[in-house]
Amino acid sequence: MSNVKQTLSIIKPDAVERNLDGQIKEEFLNNGFKIIQEKKIQIEKQEAEKFYKVHETKPFYNDLCSYLSSGPIVVMILERENAIIANRELMGSTNPKEAAEGTLRKKFGISIDKNSVHGSDSEENARIEIDFFFKS
Numbered sequence: 001m002s003n004v005k006q007t008l009s010i011i012k013p014d015a016v017e018r019n020l021d022g023q024i025k026e027e028f029l030n031n032g033f034k035i036i037q038e039k040k041i042q043i044e045k046q047e048a049e050k051f052y053k054v055h056e057t058k059p060f061y062n063d064l065c066s067y068l069s070s071g072p073i074v075v076m077i078l079e080r081e082n083a084i085i086a087n088r089e090l091m092g093s094t095n096p097k098e099a100a101e102g103t104l105r106k107k108f109g110i111s112i113d114k115n116s117v118h119g120s121d122s123e124e125n126a127r128i129e130i131d132f133f134f135k136s
Contacts, residue, residue, distance in 0.1 A: 005083040006036065007120045008129035013071035014114035016040070021074045024117065027104060028078055031090050037134055038076040045069040051132055054125075060113075067113060075133045084126055087119040 009028070011021045025035060043051070048065040055061045080086060092103025096115055099106040109115040120126035 003081050004079060005081070005123065005126070006077050006079045006130060007083040007087050007126045008118075008133065009076045009078050009087060010068075010118035011074040011076075012114070012116055012118060013067065013073055014110055015108055015116040016072045016074060018108075020108050020116065024104060024108065025074075025076075027090065027107075028076075028087075031080075031086065033078040033080045033083065033087070036077040036079050038074060039133075040072055040074045041133075042072045043069050051129070063113065077130055077134060084120055084123060088121065091117050091119050 011024050015021060015024060021040075025038075028035065045065055048068040049056070051068070052061060052064050055064060078087060090104055092099030092105040092109075094105070094115055095112040096105045096109030097112075099109065104117050105115045108117070120129050
């Protein structure tokens with residue numbers, strides 16, 4: 001039985017601003033992901049607040065929402081076997097300083113806040129996050 005799954009990936013404002021979206025997409029493709037759908041958008045802070053609602057009690061919530069809405073982002077639906085786990089491994093630790101060599105955050109991240117990429121952390125959240133950006 002195949003275990004092909006989908007996950008949401010966001011190339012965050014710091015990476016888009018530095019024109020890294022092409023390189024980051026290349027990394028996904030080289031790691032066996034298919035990009036099923038993608039679009040470059042800019043979201044309002046209220047939309048970021050809805051998207052990150054799961055974090056609203058955390059101290060970094062407001063900064064996170066301000067940051068995600070601070071510039072264009074690229075949202076993508078990625079697909080491959082075990083996509084969620086594979087994407088989280090490829091992204092690396094939230095803090096680029098702690099991320100393993102070769103991971104996206106190690107290569108492209110600037111700081112714990114500007115870590116270049118977001119990926120869903122569970123199947124349930126992947127569905128919610130994909131619907132957030134791609135349901136018409």
